Amino acid sequence: MSDARSLLARLRVPLGFLIALLFLVFSSPSWLTLAIGSPIALAGAFIRAWASGHLQKNQSLATGGPYAFTRNPLYFGSFVMTLGCAVAGGSTVLAFVLTIFFLVVYLPVMKSEADHMSQLFAREYRAWARETPLFFPRMAPYSARQDFRFDKSLYLKHREYRAFLGLAALFGVLILKVVRPF
Numbered sequence: 656m657s658d659a660r661s662l663l664a665r666l667r668v669p670l671g672f673l674i675a676l677l678f679l680v681f682s683s684p685s686w687l688t689l690a691i692g693s694p695i696a697l698a699g700a701f702i703r704a705w706a707s708g709h710l711q712k713n714q715s716l717a718t719g720g721p722y723a724f725t726r727n728p729l730y731f732g733s734f735v736m737t738l739g740c741a742v743a744g745g746s747t748v749l750a751f752v753l754t755i756f757f758l759v760v761y762l763p764v765m766k767s768e769a770d771h772m773s774q775l776f777a778r779e780y781r782a783w784a785r786e787t788p789l790f791f792p793r794m795a796p797y798s799a800r801q802d803f804r805f806d807k808s809l810y811l812k813h814r815e816y817r818a819f820l821g822l823a824a825l826f827g828v829l830i831l832k833v834v835r836p837f
Contacts, residue, residue: 666760667760667761667764670756670760671760674752674753674756675821675825678740678744678749678753678825679825679828679829679832681746681749682743682744682745682746682749682829682832683744683745683746683832684743684744684745684829684830684832684833685745685833686833688742688743688744688745689743689826689829689830689833691742691743692739692740692741692742692743692744693739693743693826694739695735695736695738695739695742696735696736696738696739696740696743696822696826697739697822698735698739699732699733699734699735699736699737699738699739700732700736700818700819700822701732702721702728702731702732702735703728703729703732703733703736703815703818704732704810704815704816704818704819705720705721705728705732705805706720706721706722706728706729706732707729707809707810707813707815708720708805708806708807708809708810708815709721709722709803709805709806709809710722710729710809710813711809713775715776715801716772716775716776716779716780716783716801717801717803718779718783718787718797718799718800718801719800719801719802719803720803720805721792722787722797722800723787723796723797723800724787724792724793724794724796724797725787725788725789725790725791725792725793726765726769726783726784726787726788726789726790727765727768727789727790728792730761730764730765730790731790731791731792732818733757733761733818734757734761734790736818736822737753737754737757738750738753738754740753740822740825741753741754743826743829744829765789765790766789769784769789782799783797783799786798786799
């Protein structure tokens with residue numbers, strides 16, 4: 656992994672918190688933007704939850720569940736959450752900044768993880784990668800996908816519930832901004 660990719664991978668969560676704070680300060684939500692953005696953001700959180708329940712990090716290559724449609728359903732779910740939050744925030748400038756932040760930080764991380772997975776699961780990964788897009792999901796699932804069911808213990812192990820908690824906190828602040836602007 657290159658030094659820049661490694662640095663981005665380590666800083667993505669702290670930078671995400673900083674961007675979220677700036678987003679909350681400069682957002683201009685309304686009931687309409689919240690009504691449109693919240694189901695989008697919630698869909699992203701559900702995609703992340705679905706993905707985490709199929710992921711056995713570095714033990715086996717996840718090709719079933721959401722991994723049959725995209726190689727990075729966790730990041731795709733984060734992107735959908737980001738879009739929903741951007742809509743809910745009611746600012747096109749913020750939506751643009753959030754999108755650019757996501758692309759600048761997560762594209763290199765996805766490429767780095769692809770290199771890592773290619774080394775761990777060589778032939779299996781190459782076959783999966785030929786049919787499964789890096790980011791945006793395909794409509795038909797990967798033909799040789801594994802038959803692995805969602806595992807709640809993996810969801811809990813990966814602490815993916817924190818995405819829902821963070822989303823609830825963010826939307827709580829946005830609602831407060833609508834009710835009592837500050």
